[in-house]
Amino acid sequence: MNASYAWLKTFVDFDLEPNALRDLLTQRVVTVDEVLPLRPDLAPIVIGRVVECARHPDSDHLSVTKVDAGTGELLDVVCGAPNVRAGKFYPFAPVGTTMPGGMRIERRKIRGAVSAGMLCSARELGLGDEHEGIMELDIEATPGTRFLDVYPVGDTRLVLDVSPSRPDLLSHLGVAREIAAALGKDIRPLIWTGAHDFLGAPSPEQESMTRRLLDELPTAIAGERFDATAIAEAVTTVVGDESGVAASLIDAVRSMPDRPRHKGVTEGNTGNVRVVLEDAEGAPRYCGVVIRGVKIAPSPQWLVDRITSVGGRPINNVVDATNFMLHGFGQPMHAFDVDKLAGSSVIVRRARPGERLVTLDGVERTLNPSTTVIADAERAQALAGIMGGRDSEVTETTTDIFLEVANFDPRATRAARRALGLSTDASYRFERGVDIEWAPFWLSHAVALITSLAGGSAEEDVDLYPEPRTPAPLKLRVARIAQLLGAPITAQETLSLLRAIGFVVEWVPGTEMLHGDQELHVIPPSWRLDIGHEVDLIEEVARLHGYDAFSSELRPFRIGTVPDAPIELVASRLRSVLANAGLYEVRPMPFVSGGEGYVRVRNPLAENEAFLRRAVMESLARRAEHNLSHMQGNIRLFEIGNVFSPSGGRLPHEEVRVGALIMGARRPPHFTEPKPPAFDEWDAKAIAEVIGETAFRGRSFTLVPGEGDTLWEAQLDGRRVGDVTRVRLDAPVWASPAFGIEVALETVASADVAAPGRAAYGREDAARGPAPVTPFRSLPVTPAAEFDLALLVPNDMPAAKVEEVIRRNAGELLERLALFDEFRGAGLPTGMRSVAWRLTFRHPERTLRDKEVSGRREKLLRALEEELGVRQRTA
Amino acid sequence: MTLDELVEAARSLAREGRDLIARASSGDELATARTTLVGRKSGRLTELMKALPALAPDARREAGAAVNRAKEALEAALDAREAELRHTAPAEPRLDLTMPARRTWRGAVHPVTRVIDEIRDIFRELGFTVAVGPEAETEWYNFGALNFPVDHPAMDMHDTLYLSDDTLLRTHTSPVQVRTLQSYPPPVRVIVPGNVYRRDFFDPSHAPMFSQIEGLAVDEGIGFVDLKATLVNFANRFFGRRPTRFRPSYFPFTEPSAELDVQCGVCGGSGCPTCKQTGWVEILGSGMVHPAVLEACGVDSERYTGWAFGMGPARVALSRWGIPDIRLLYDSDVRFLEQLAQ
């Protein structure tokens, strides 16, 4: 929402500078994203001080001056103004400035004298018609200061970040209400607000009468004694009448019965136009008026300024007036050319199947039967609450208009807006909710505005509101405020805070005497569509009391019942272990090209990445390729992230996995090893083992040789949980082989915990306790005996098999068995390799005798020969 | 020699021998020392051993052990000195100690993870534990339970990636609030880190997936003042003692809602492009848990109250390291990761 600083000032008399207003609004009401001066063309203008001034030798009306413009040197400037004097300050346009009129300031010679810049008149700056002389500034400022900083001219735009819950802030009136409440001021009587330019300044009597009216209105609405049309008519009269009409108006409001003339009425006339409300669901209230004899013309400057101050484009006096009403008061309006309405009819109905409409933007649209349209006797002429049609648009030749001031249903507007892909200032407001009660009031306001701008006279208006709404009072418990905010706020303060922004607040009889059990009855004003519950009121109280006014002292708290998620602890450990192992953690996107067997996103960002990954490695491989494309061949990445696969159930099967990808040099080059070897399978296996040890302490994590590119399957307690693979990449020739490790850490529990509104406490959490450990063994007191076995092992016989035989036959004194060498090639029988183990034996109580050790060796060799046919390698 | 004399002689030999060995400054000197001390023919140790047979059997055993200890000590010292001398052999040139160390590869956890860990650690000290939940969620957990009005502009703030009519990729970590409150009775104090998804195209400040961290505290007697106190305490520790301010905001699942700003660290509050001239930088959204949310989780909202907050660690990372484009965080470029690991 764009708000104009000057426009806001017409509603409430405040003297905050734009930045101070921004801070006030941001802290109490709505965040102001930006403060934009609306005369950016004046940004290059600086304050210049004329230091010397002399007659031009070759001219009798020119002066040659030296100007200090803060540049550190005095500039030669020729000036033709009669009022230029040494020692005075003037706006100065340095060389390079483009003036508001489009002229560019160049360094040039004027009758032989150099001029580097220009001292400006008000007219040259677009600040008025004064051009008799340059603009003498009655200020003391450092030369070179931005002109706009010391001489604020032009309006300032505040860009407000209005939340969907506060549609009432989508107008200047709405923002002004909050400013007034914050500053303890009254809002200016609405009759003149923002439109005094055309109505003239109010007299003090008018002000006070209207102020009384304003005070009474919310109560009147709350009491259902509000007949908007009657008020509107009366108030329109007030403008030119000082005879106490307002007072009698208030009496009229008070004595007004329920709104019988609205209930159930869906048809009416204004002038010769028949208005029929067929779709009261799409348009709960529909007001309209015919104004005859208007003269379409460009808007006066004040209105052009208002429209452009909020970023709009002036069109003509009637259209600009409706936009003025939208931005000023939050009520979208639309003007139709009556002559273009077939049968002089306005029918609010659903679109017919296949019905077409060319909207104001020139686009032909095919309508959906759920869309509400404004039609004449023959066809649709406007999209309700979104955009008018081109055929009934107001043009220069229009003389009679039908002005629509309606309230359209938020959901219906939203659905139509989405279906048509067409968002406008009007749809934006209707979608969020427009105050339904004030529609006729804004109608009469708009009539006054339009007839003053474009002449013409209004017929009697029509107001169709077949199901008038009744505001429901809310109960507000003072004790509940204290409970939710943690600090007491008195009933008295609550009452005045809420009343300041238009709420009707009353004590509930009887309760105020009982301490701690005070209750207030609150009726929110009709524009506060977001207020439906007690807690909504408490938010208002907290906000208006001031968030910063609450204590920020820590208070004691109770320890929670929720244990740490086990996966979080595992992931933390893994991250530090893998980072210490030299890998970088990454956080890539999980979207992949996928296909059969993948979970699909229904509305993906890109069709070629419409699926969710099944494996972390899919992301890591793409990331590795990305690095290779940047000539980076040393890649060590890991990720702990989620993967998805179809489950057959409602939600996909989701797992947390750790994945790692390594390729390139095993170590950084060092002068002792300029070309370190590349990572190979054994490095990958090591990482897999480290992952297993870190993630599954005390459980059986094994790596079982696999097939093809699967080097090993990772198994946890015998169940497959991951693998170590050769990763095939789209890689340049210079790239080293890539290896991947991926291990599932946890299946994510995504079943519903309990039905909506229910809880399911007491579920057994896995008892965590300490992880199982290997108990301490005494440090050895006796010497160990070692020997090596170099065996000829067939290439296709797993070393693990040999180890198994060794362990089984070595006896219980074998302390350690380590495979430490493998040799293939020359000197060995075909199909054989040499594998060497070191065996370490130790007796817990005594030194082993040489004979015992050699005996074991013999026994082992015999067993290996018998069981596997494996012999010792000789020589 | 008597037993005592012999034992004493062995001890002093070991002592003197150690000095002699330490003084040897070359291989030759050490060889001489070796011959002198443990030489087989005429070494001083051999001399002592020759005295053994003269003793009575009991004394002989004891003296023998003493001589043996001396021998082991001397030989160990000789070997050690020999190894030392070999390394500092005068023939080899002195090391150029300005040359680089032999390092292993450096790795690092992701900058966003580092931010998350810092936030988590501060809240751990404030009594919070870590909860997590699925990224693929039902519409009810993501929106319905969190009081999102159906078909309302509030939904526009969460442009959603759907998996089916009623399942989606969670748009915030708040579904974990619901799952946690349904699973554990108050008091609940949890912090929830996790990935969330929005249908946002990549640009310098948006990514379709990003991380979020949120916190939730629910108990009897928790009020807005506790929200404020905890978050100010957190902000002071996380950002340093900079002024903070709360301002009104809107989230469907909290009320009152507030956003927390800290004073801009770039300009110190006077206004600059980083803070869009406001002097403040937004750091998190927060609010009192909406009673409708508590009720959806089966918690009595008249008895219990609570507060919640959420923030984007990636945004913190961007400003902390001055990263101009959020895509750098997700590209997994090793040059980037290596630079930020420093």
Ligand SMILES: [Zn+2]
């Ligand atoms: Zn700043």
